[in-house]
Amino acid sequence: MEAPSEAQLPRRTGGWITFPFIIASSVGLTLAFGGWTNNLIVYLIKEFDVESIDAAQISNLVNGAGSLIPVGAAIIADSFLGCFSTIWISSIISLLGTILLALTATVDSLRPKPCEVGSTSCTPKPKVQYVVLYAAIVLATLGSGGTRSTLSTIGADQLADKPKDQGIFFNWFFFFLYSASVIASTAIVYVEDNVSWKVGFFICVAANVLGSTIFLMGSRFYAKFKPEGSPFTSLARVVVASITKRHVQLPSTAQDFFQGCNLAPKSLAVVPSKTFRFLNRAAIISEGDIKSDGSISNRWRLCSVQEVEDFKTLIKILPLWSSSFFLGTTIGVQLSFSVLQALAMDRHLGSHFQIPAGSVLVFVLISTALFLALFDKLLFPMWTNLTGKSLTPLQRIGVGHVINFVSMGVSGLVESKRLNVAKSNEGHNIVAMSVLWLVPQLALNGIAEAFHYPGQVSLYYQEFPITLKNMATAMISVLVGIAFYLTAALIDVVRRTSTWLPGNINNGRLDSVYWVLVVGGVVNFGYYLTCAWYYKYQNLNEVDHNETPPDE
Structure with a gap:
């Protein structure tokens, strides 16, 4: 039914x-x-x-x-x-x-x-x-x-x-x-x-x-x-149609482009923009594309000018989007290794309670929630009063980048100290370093997320055309998913090319991994600033015209 x-x-x-x-x-x-x-x-x-x-x-x-x-x-x-x-x-x-x-x-x-105590080999x-x-x-x-x-x-x-x-x-x-x-x-x-x-x-x-x-x-x-x-289908049709008509010569008049079934061609006809001109071929009206009743004979051969322009909007924002791949990768490395660090640290609070290793990540959630509340009620109004401008999505993402690689630096310092304590205590019955030393790096991770995650969602919702608004969340999900797979790939490369990540992290140099991520984070931030500098807001009515990108 x-x-x-x-x-x-x-x-x-x-x-x-x-x-x-x-x-x-x-x-x-x-x-x-x-x-x-x-x-x-x-x-x-x-x-x-x-x-x-x-x-x-x-x-x-x-x-x-x-x-x-x-x-x-x-x-x-x-x-x-x-x-x-x-x-x-x-x-x-x-x-x-x-x-x-x-x-x-x-x-x-x-x-x-489980293997028997004292056994040199275990049953497969x-x-x-x-x-x-x-x-x-x-x-x-x-x-x-x-x-x-x-x-x-x-x-x-x-x-x-x-x-x-x-x-x-x-x-x-x-x-x-x-x-x-x-x-x-x-x-x-x-x-x-x-x-x-x-x-x-x-x-x-x-x-x-x-x-x-x-x-x-x-x-x-x-x-x-x-x-x-799905809006993804519309985007795919633009690609297929432009490839199918790759040999068709581009016309110069708006009447040769398909404006959509519900638009009056004479009054609202427009020529597609000159950027990424190859995609304009998807909107060229060729023989047999339009039926006698005005409908499209094959939607995979003909798209409207608006659909083509929507796809171009997506392409323009892709460089900014890609700059967050490394950002997500560093977060994935920190979150997964924080659990391993916690397993090798003293997790007792008092004499009777022990923090589960998997629970240390809750400090990220708590700091994100707290700072989101602070931003809304205190920090953002304070920024507006001091500068006379609201914080743009690009500026908010940029701050998130900076706090992120600072968090990696703190992780490197803490891990260096943890390794020194572990090595000095080796063979001695001495209490290991407290797991609470991980709180600062995890809290900074949460603060960075409170900046860049909502900033990205805001940017995509603001910049995407109405037909693609639902893709804003999808862009974040794809970004996070790819970042975690890049995390796995990065860890695999480090394991194959160095001795930093053995089975027992006390015998490795996880701190060196963190410092490499700090350097990568700084380089990636430079890439982000370059993308932000050249990016032009599509929906200027939603942005304070006096504001500048976060690279100034």
Whole structure:
């Protein structure tokens, strides 16, 4: 049965009545995913004897996939299934993966047997155990990624006729999302470390079941819309059409370009801009492109001028976008190695409480949340009063770059001190360096994120044309996903070309890795300043005309 159009929807569907169902679903599914991913490195090392650096690599791959999969899920939802179907199918896939992961901590035949004390060799572990483990990780990651972006989209769809309410929805949606992430990285991780992995993972299963069930319970209240196609399809059509017509000579008159089916050609006809002129061929009207009724005979051979210009806007912003690849890579390295550092440090607070290694990353979330609040209420108004100008997205991203490589420098200093303490204490019964030494670098990481992440979202939403506004979040997700894969590649290169990252980080030089990232961060910042200097805002009405790029 086809979903009714917006005009035919019963009055009981949509609106704020759907808010509790969507928020509860998001909290449950976030608890389920965060509960095992935040402690994945520790689980792989302690229960499956995976080498520490390999465990960090697997974590990077999972985090990368967790950011790229939502983009694919959004395309599927927009083009084929719709948000509702995509969410409930993905939640079931996530549940299957989480159950399978819980079984690896429960069923003896799926758990590697620990080596006997004093034994010089261990019994080879059955490959089926690792097949089940990695299958569980893949399914749980795939399912979680399928719900991450679509839940926020279906929530906004319920308030489609109230844009101001959509803004309120997003504020609360991300508040509960961050809150659930904090709970997952502290309470659930604590249970896994101090009670048992089995109990912790089954808490994740229960959270997944609860989130999925509540989402389905709200089905009768949701406004469900038919898929209208993905903006990525429009971009792909511009590329295909321009290549197909690569031998067609470019005309000079606006009447030779397709303006769109709903525009009056004589009054609104325009010639595409001269930048990236090759793409203009996608809008040239050739024989057979237009039917007798005025419709397009093949949408992969003819695009409107607006579609071509939208694609050019995307190309112009790509250099700025690419400058954040290295930024994300340094963050990925720091987050994964901070857990390994925590495992080698004293994590006791008092005589009875020990901080789980996977929970140290909560300091990033806390500092991000705190500084976002400070920016809104104190720092941004103070900046405006002092300069008479508001902080532009480019300036905000630039500050994030600087704080990021400063954070890497602090990481290098702390790791140098940790290595010295570890080596001086080797063979002696002396307490290791406190894990609280990691707080400054993680806090700086969170502050940098509070600058550059919202700055990038703001820039993309401001600069993208209306038809591509939904791509702003996708651009961030793709960026984060690629950055985590670049993190894995960088670590692999360092392992192959140096002795800095052995299985035991106490025998390596992780501090040297951090200092290389500092140098790379400074160089990358120079690249960013160059891109920002040459970039011209597309939507000048949304920017203070007196403001300058962040490189001055």
